[in-house]
Amino acid sequence: MTDTQTQAAAPPDGPATRHFDFSLLSAEMRYRLLASTVLPRPIAWVVTMSADGVVNAAPYSFFNVFGADRPVVALGILARPEPEKDTAANIRATGEFVVNLVPHALVEAMNATCVDAPPEVDEIALAGLSAVPSIGVRPPRIAQSPVALECRMTHLLETGPGQLLVVGEVLHAHYAAHVLTGDPARPRVDGLALDLVARMHGPTAYTRTRDLFDLDRPLWNGAAHNKE
Ligand SMILES: Cc1cc2nc3c(=O)[nH]c(=O)nc-3n(C[C@H](O)[C@H](O)[C@H](O)COP(=O)(O)O)c2cc1C
Numbered sequence: 001m002t003d004t005q006t007q008a009a010a011p012p013d014g015p016a017t018r019h020f021d022f023s024l025l026s027a028e029m030r031y032r033l034l035a036s037t038v039l040p041r042p043i044a045w046v047v048t049m050s051a052d053g054v055v056n057a058a059p060y061s062f063f064n065v066f067g068a069d070r071p072v073v074a075l076g077i078l079a080r081p082e083p084e085k086d087t088a089a090n091i092r093a094t095g096e097f098v099v100n101l102v103p104h105a106l107v108e109a110m111n112a113t114c115v116d117a118p119p120e121v122d123e124i125a126l127a128g129l130s131a132v133p134s135i136g137v138r139p140p141r142i143a144q145s146p147v148a149l150e151c152r153m154t155h156l157l158e159t160g161p162g163q164l165l166v167v168g169e170v171l172h173a174h175y176a177a178h179v180l181t182g183d184p185a186r187p188r189v190d191g192l193a194l195d196l197v198a199r200m201h202g203p204t205a206y207t208r209t210r211d212l213f214d215l216d217r218p219l220w221n222g223a224a225h226n227k228e
Contacts, residue, residue, distance in 0.1 A: 004029075031078075040198030040207050044075055045100040045110055047131070048090035049139040050119065055131060056086040057113045057123040057142065059102070061199035071170040073099060073151060079162030086119050091166055095153040096137040099168075100145035103195045104208055109144070110197075136171040146176040146194055 004024040010016040022030055044063035048056050062076025075097075077088045091097050102110045106129075113123040124131050124142060131140035134150045141148035151168030159165050179194050180187040197206045 035199075036201035039200050040209075042196065042198050043102045043110065044073070045102050045113070045142060045145065046075065046087050047098040047100065047124065047139045047142060048087050048096070049094060050086070050090050051093045053138075054120055055122045055124055055140060056090055056119070057100075057127070057129075058085070058087050059110050059114050060087065063099070066167070070154075072154065073149065073168055073170060075099075075164075075166045075168075076159075077164040077166060079160065083119075084162060088164055088166075089119075090139075091153055092156065094138065096139055097151050097153070097166070097168060098134055098137060098139045098141045099149040099151060100142040101147040101194065102197055103146055104197050105195070106144055107197055107206065134172070141174060146179050148174040150174075 004021060006019045008017050008019060020033065025033075041061040042063055044060045046058055046060050050056065060075045060077065062078075064074060066072045066074055075087075077085055083089065087097070109127040109129055112127040115123070115126070117123060117126065124140075130143040132143045133140050134148075137150045137152060141150070149170045150172040151170055153166055153168045155165075155167035157165040157167070175187075175189065179190050181190050181193075182188045192210060192212075194209070196209045198209060199205075200207050
């Protein structure tokens with residue numbers, strides 16, 4: 001135990017716990033705890049373009065969808081000593097980004113794009129991938145990715161010194177035909193066909209999204225409730 005932690009006896013209905021006062025922890029320790037706890041995290045493979053047209057791609061696992069009306073996603077971009085991450089600089093400059101999702105077949109390529117290359121390097125080409133022009137934004141999408149979401153920034157929050165939360169509205173989505181099933185007028189996404197990966201604890205651990213089970217929702221007074 002250290003002076004930033006206290007140990008508590010086990011309550012009758014739970015395990016013994018250790019308590020961390022986050023105000024006493026280093027930023028590195030807070031990252032180690034939180035990034036290894038909120039799991040699994042989907043990976044946004046974010047393509048942006050600088051104001052002068054240089055394409056950039058990098059993975060971001062502080063990512064999720066936060067609504068459908070409007071359809072919004074958010075990215076957490078951690079602080080980096082000057083210069084800030086290219087993704088942050090490009091989104092600030094242009095307000096546009098494309099989120100590509102990462103199937104297991106593309107993990108090596110995704111990993112290659114997290115290299116801290118200088119801003120003039122096009123990581124899509126570096127990873128042996130190809131870019132396809134988007135419809136509503138300037139940054140392209142990654143041809144090999146099974147899903148791409150073209151986004152326009154709606155909010156940029158500075159949540160800590162140099163740390164950003166980017167909220168974006170999804171303007172257009174591109175789905176590989178093989179991940180859509182059913183009636184084309186109301187298609188369903190086949191999550192198993194997507195075969196996405198997600199981030200786990202520690203700097204190198206990932207998981208696949210194939211370990212499924214079903215759980216019916218409880219009904220109160222028989223009221224159907226099948227949306228979030
Ligand atoms: C799987 C994975 C997930 C990552 N998630 C994040 C994240 O959520 N936020 C962040 O700031 N950096 C994250 N990184 C690190 C960035 O990808 C890395 O700093 C990259 O060099 C940034 O590139 P850029 O300067 O082109 O934006 C992640 C890296 C990997 C491999």
